Amino acid sequence: MVLYKDLFWQLTLREIKARYKQSILGYAWAILVPLINLLVLSVVFTYIFRVPTGSTPYAVFLFVALIPWMFLVSSLTSATGSVMANSALITKVKIPREILPLSAISSKLVDLILASVLLVAFLYFYQVPFHITTVFIPVIFLVQFFLILGICLILSATNVFYRDVENILGVFLTIWMYMSPVLYPSNLIPENFKLFFFLNPMTGIINAYRDAILYGRFTDTYGFIYSATFSLFILLVGIIYFKNRSRFFADVM
Amino acid sequence: MQDTVISFNNVSKKFKKGQRYYLKQALLDFFRPGVNDDFWALRNVSFKVQKGEAIGIIGANGSGKSTILKLIAGVLTPTKGNVVVNGRIGPLIELGAGFHPELSGRDNIYLNGTILGLPKKELERKFEDIVDFAELSDFIDTPVKHYSSGMQVRLGFSIATQINPEILIIDEVLSVGDASFQNKCLSLFGEFKKRGITIIIVSHQINLIEQFCQRLILVEKGKIEAMGNPRDVIPVYFSSVSQGQVKDLINKKGNVKRFGSGEVRIEKVEILDDSNKVVTTFETGKNYKIRFRFKKNKDIDILNIGIGVYKTTGEYCFGLNTQYDHFKVTSKNSFELLLKNIPLNAGEYYYNVVCFGQLETKPYDWVGPSGRFVVSSQFLQRGLTVVNHSWVNN
Known part of the structure; x- marks a missing residue:
């Protein structure tokens, strides 16, 4: 196990190093990309669509959800191809293959941390008061991480056999974003769609982030418990599925 | 245990x-x-x-x-x-x-x-x-x-x-x-x-x-x-x-190139060892005979036959023909080429066979590859050939 811990770190560092190796701005991109996204979306939804967010400025409201959402998107995108990208390893040496998607996700943590620093600066700039509920963020993040890991295990294993996954993923992520309360508050959802809307595990997670950071209260405890249960379930399914499929990875590589 | x-x-x-x-x-x-x-x-x-x-x-x-x-x-x-x-x-x-x-x-x-x-x-x-x-x-x-x-x-x-x-x-x-x-x-x-x-x-x-x-x-x-x-x-x-390769050759005629004007056809090329047994495996340093069988479709004055031996990796090892050696083919349908102490190193080889009149560039029949063989060697040497040698201290 110690052996694989080292391997995990090496692979994660390799991902991080290789990513920004040939770019002039390097890690600055980890800040610039969310900032540009935030700018564009804020302008559109503040001045054109005018999403009502109460007393909270829209930019802050958005950014709190946008950062975890971008982490989900970048993790899923890089982890889906992670097994294929490491076919050289898969076909040469016996390692627990779960490490590959796991390290792909973990390498995105750097971006997440850098973006979070930016968020703190934002909250300070917009004078959002500090709430004690912020201490729950690690718990919320853990639930989100389990969800991401579970999905990544399923997608990366399936992608080895059906490359369609890579192609579908982009569209799927766009649809998923519009179905999640990233750009708008969940109280804008019409009553008839509510049930469907709350079946989405990201709804509970994003609402929990906003509640903890911006409002200092939890309005949707059941939604979050549902998300946590759902995430654990997906993780379990992912682990079993990946284990089963990984026996055949080298067959098709 | x-x-x-x-x-x-x-x-x-x-x-x-x-x-x-x-x-x-x-x-x-x-x-x-x-x-x-x-x-x-x-x-x-x-x-x-x-x-x-x-x-x-x-x-x-x-x-x-x-x-x-x-x-x-x-x-x-x-x-x-x-x-x-x-x-x-x-x-x-x-x-x-x-x-x-x-x-x-x-x-x-x-x-x-x-x-x-x-x-x-x-x-x-x-x-x-x-x-x-x-x-x-x-x-x-x-x-x-x-x-x-x-x-x-x-x-x-x-x-x-x-x-x-x-x-x-x-x-x-x-x-x-x-x-x-x-x-x-x-x-x-x-x-x-x-x-x-x-x-x-x-x-x-x-x-x-x-x-x-x-x-x-x-x-x-x-x-x-x-x-x-x-x-x-x-x-x-x-x-x-x-x-396997000979079988492949027979099964996949498409791989064999053959052209020529057709006055003479090469019927069969066989390699025989000392005891006149047909072989496809050589040992370095032994003697072998290559037997060519052909059929004349027309009466022609001059007949020459040549063989080129290549490694399957592409190197041209040697080429012999009756014209260079001033050998007159008098037989009607068969003759033999004697190879002494074959110096080829271990490996896989193939050969092309051509029969022609005055000019090799205008063949009656050209077949390539006409056959394949494998050489095994008890000598430890590198390269295409096995060289007779000794070391001396001065």
Whole structure:
């Protein structure tokens, strides 16, 4: 196990190093990309669509959800191809293959941390008061991480056999974003769609982030418990599925 | 009792033919039941390897050698039967080892070392050795994507051998390095053998494998055809390879090119040994006869016949014809070419045969390849030919 811990770190560092190796701005991109996204979306939804967010400025409201959402998107995108990208390893040496998607996700943590620093600066700039509920963020993040890991295990294993996954993923992520309360508050959802809307595990997670950071209260405890249960379930399914499929990875590589 | 480190019990491995990389293909397959895309790479393979043995696996391309290695490495899972491996396995060493192209040689050493289970401290201690052995000290901070394939293999080899695996598996990499690197590897293998490291090696270079392995496994079409002492197995290999190729030649007429004006047709070209038996395997230094049978369709004055012998890797070894040698073909349908002390080194060869009148460029009949043969040699020499030689101290 110690052996694989080292391997995990090496692979994660390799991902991080290789990513920004040939770019002039390097890690600055980890800040610039969310900032540009935030700018564009804020302008559109503040001045054109005018999403009502109460007393909270829209930019802050958005950014709190946008950062975890971008982490989900970048993790899923890089982890889906992670097994294929490491076919050289898969076909040469016996390692627990779960490490590959796991390290792909973990390498995105750097971006997440850098973006979070930016968020703190934002909250300070917009004078959002500090709430004690912020201490729950690690718990919320853990639930989100389990969800991401579970999905990544399923997608990366399936992608080895059906490359369609890579192609579908982009569209799927766009649809998923519009179905999640990233750009708008969940109280804008019409009553008839509510049930469907709350079946989405990201709804509970994003609402929990906003509640903890911006409002200092939890309005949707059941939604979050549902998300946590759902995430654990997906993780379990992912682990079993990946284990089963990984026996055949080298067959098709 | 010796320790068994690897044991294969009735192992079979099935692959799907064709690659179902896309959903479309899977759907098509689903609606086309009964189409059997299965391909058995191995069928009921059983063998055991004892600790400290050096085993060579030989066989034609696609016979299942690499599948065996991958099963040992634990990279593939058998479809039936089971594979038991005891001991720390080095990675499968093959062409284009698991390197990250964007990272430097240095980073790759650390990454690969970690993958192979070396603690960072030990890796730091061994770093210089690894670089020196791979002869890459000048390029160690260059991204691996700029390395030549020989350099990549050297690096991979160097890492794998420096981690002291208990089992080392090697898939046809010796052919890539240059001669000095090959020698280094061979002497290193010797050292490994002394230290009791088990080595499994796949190679087409029978010379090397013969020197080095005490036991060979000959695989053919997914089955073990022969197993045991190299002296016993190698002849079986050569006869099966050459037979297979002759069969291939007959089956796939399309591969044979033939042209000419047709006044004379070459009917048959046979190679006979001293006892007038038709052979497809030569031994270096022995005498052979090549018998040409032809048929004249028209009455012609001048008839010349030539033969060109090539290595299957493309080198032109020698070319003889009756015109150069001022030999007049008087026979109506057959004559022989006597070859004395054939100096060809071990390897696989093919020959083209031409028959012509005054000008070789206007042949009556040209057939190529007309046949193939394999040469085995008891001499330890490199290159195309075996040279009669001796060393003298001054």
